[in-house]
Structure formats: C-alpha cells, structure tokens
Amino acid sequence: MSDNKLKKAEEVKALVEKFKKAKGIVFTNFTGLTVEDTTDFRKKVSKSGMEYKVIKNNIILRALKELKLEDILKFIDGPTGVVVNYEDPVLTAKLVSDFSKAHENLKIRAGVIEGNPVITSQLMVIAGLPGKDILLGKVVGGMKAPLYKLVYVLNANVQKVVGTLDAIKKQKETVKQ
Secondary structure: OOHHHHHHHHHHHHHHHHHHHOOEEEEEEOOOOOHHHHHHHHHHHHHOOOEEEEOOHHHHHHHHHHOOOHHHHHHOOOOOEEEEEOOOHHHHHHHHHHHHHHOOOOEEEEEEEOOEEEEHHHHHHHHOOOOHHHHHHHHHHHHHHHHHHHHHHHHHHHHHHHHHHHHHHHHHHHHHO
8 A cells, every 4th residue: 555545544544533532523615714714713613622624525535434424425525624523512513603604605514413414404403502501501400490399398398287286385385374
C-alpha cells in the first residue's frame, strides 16, 4: 500500500472513532462565509466544547460507509465542514442552527444524532428542543411534585390527629375545673 493510501486509511479510521464517540454530528456547507464569520463560528463551536473541521469528502464518505450511515452519503457534496459534539446532541443542532440563521451562507446538510442519520428538517426540530440540563430539571421537578404532595397530605393527617388530641386535652381540662 502506498504512503498516500495508508495515510488516508488512518484518517478514515480516526474519523470513524470520532464519529462512534460523538453524540451529535452536523455536516455543513460553508461556501460564501467570510473569514471573519468562519473564525467566529469556530470560536463558538470551540467555546461550547465541540470540534469543527473541514474534512475531505472522500474521507467522510468512507467513514460513513464503514459506520453503515449510507442514508446521508448523498448530502456530502462540495466543501464540507463537520461539527462534532461528544456530550449533548441538542446543543450541537442548536448552535449550528442558530449560526446558520444569522449567516445564510452556512448551510446545514445533514447530521448524525446518537448514531442515527438525520436530515436538515429533523435537525431543525432537534435544535428547537430544550437543552439537556433544562430537560433534566423538568424531570426532577416532575418527580418532586408528587412527593411534596404526599408529604403535605401525610402532614395534614398528623396535624388533624394532633388537633383532635389537643381538643380532647382541653376538654378534659375544662371538665376537671
């Protein structure tokens, strides 16, 4: 195998490993973005704990084939930027979606969320979801509410018993006098 083929095989293998670990991946077309916009996008992605790289299409296509994600091969065409997030797939979709709304030259092509291929319209729906922390907060709040109600009901019954005993005590005290 030639050095070039060996190098490409290593790049594909490294990309496959990245894609396997990733919770969210978004493929973009960045044609027409200014240098300032591209730099701004890279900073936002990096600040959010994600990666953004421009990768050759043949490397991406080979990695996607290896991962059995053929459904999105048709979307990989022209200059391709890849955003990879290892933690929160919703955050990935939200960040890229928000940036593409503000910068029409950044086009979302497709993505992979939790190992499942998604198209642009599905990514936009995912981008509209609340973040992981907000969803977890809602779940915890939903679990706490019934417990608070149970404590309130149990406490109310104890208060009734205590009130009844107190009334009996006062009644006996008035009878003794």
